[in-house]
Amino acid sequence: MDMSVFDLFKIGIGPSSSHTVGPMVAARRFLLDNAPLDDVTEVKAELYGSLALTGVGHATDKAVLLGLMGETPQDVVPTSVDTQLAQAEAAGQLALLGAHAVPFKRGTHLIFHMAESLPEHPNGMRFTLTRKDGSSISKVYYSVGGGFIREEGEAPAAAAEAVAIPYTFDTMDELLAHGVRSGLTIPQMLRANERVRMSEEALNAGMDKIWHVMRDCIAHGLETPGQLPGGLNVKRRAAGLWSQHTSVSDRANELPHDALHQVSLYAMAVNEENAAGGRVVTAPTNGAAGIIPAVLRYYAEDCKPSDPVTGIRNFMLTAAAIGMLCKRNASISGAEIGCQGEVGVACAMAAAGLVAALGGSNGQIENAAEIGIEHHLGMTCDPIGGLVQIPCIERNGMGAVKAITAASLALKGDGTHFVSLDEVIETMRQTGADMQAKYKETSLGGLAIHVITVNHAAC
Secondary structure, three states: OOOOHHHHOOEEEOOOHHHHHHHHHHHHHHHHHOOOOOOEEEEEEEEEHHHHHOOOOOOHHHHHHHHHOOOOOOOOOHHHHHHHHHHHHHHOEEEEOOOEEEEOOEOOOEEEEOOOOOOOOOEEEEEEEEEOOOOEEEEEEEEEEOOEEEEOOOOHHHHOOOOOOOOOOOOHHHHHHHHHHHOOOHHHHHHHHHHHHOOHHHHHHHHHHHHHHHHHHHHHHHOOOOEOOOOOOOEOOHHHHHHHHHOHHHHHHOOOOHHHHHHHHHHHHHHHHHHOOOEEEOOOOOOOOOHHHHHHHHHHHHOOOOOHHHHHHHHHHHHHHHHHHHHHHOOOOHHHHOHHHOHHHHHHHHHHHHHHHOOOOHHHHHHHHHHHHHOOOOOOEOOHHHOOOOOHHHHHHHHHHHHHHHHHHHHOOOOOOOOOHHHHHHHHHHHHHHOOHHHEOOOOOOHHHHHHHHHHHHO
């Protein structure tokens, strides 16, 4: 396995890892790969497939321009984005990598090919630059989910540095076999693999930073009211519902399950931040970014761990292992296999991570992950208006609750179960392959079309 925990958990910006983070990274990489740029006279970006069909709602246009301007998902200041882009469009030019200015006009230098897809993935984009001597360079990139990108013709493993790790695995069966032979837990084996790439201190500091960004995202979402951008006029609900939940006067309406209700609010708070273009962590994608932070906070605050720091780190390492398997053997891209690959995978990652943090066995970890995916099989990706809002935000709330339920079921068993994680991942892959394109992040079918049709009929 050629991935790291920091490939699955990346600090970025909303609203989408595949449609915002990936295109920003690709645009910047294109320019860096073709530097110097001082003789460039024109740069053109073309978007295809899902990137074109839902690109405006997912801020793909903004992301591409920011990437060409040299911004990165982890460092761009979310509150500065609209100002930067407004200034560039008013001036009619982009400063490539923040330095060399070239003309810019939408429709000429940023083109949406809504009726055309590129062959290797639904999320395709082509960048072309022209130099003073009339020569041009063109490259195609694919945003393959979770902020990962791949150049046309590039092998999936080529983007990551090949390192020799002690516990190589491409399937859960292989990882479990390593555990039997070594006597180590899944988080212990993942830690050993990461230690080949970095020091113990760097690994722990990196995971702690990820958790702090997740935690801060929840907190900001729980205190920020208002309306989400994009034109649907969706009201942010997490802050109001959280205020009701914590109000003493509201206790008369409290139900026995309200402890899980707050977990769903944590997840919704994150995804409202994501929908507003705020700072989030891919987990493993932006569209499913709320599930793991919500379950992590549940673990840290409600499970009363004796060593929460170690537990959170074990959670992340284990969750990353599940995400690696899903990306390696299926996909985490909604445009490729539907929302089962986003919310379903995030649920599985969170369930497995919670079991590991609570001291569960490797078999129980696998069982929890399998339950998490199994009960999301076939979930489509059909965002209304191409926005990461409906049904995405609520799906994260439900996914977080399902993850806790899956962990509880697994911990009450002995780790043995009928369907293996490898089998359910392969089922997810095949289900995604059979799913019609209109249900895979194109907003051409399902809930997206039904709701819009109904609303128009009502008018």
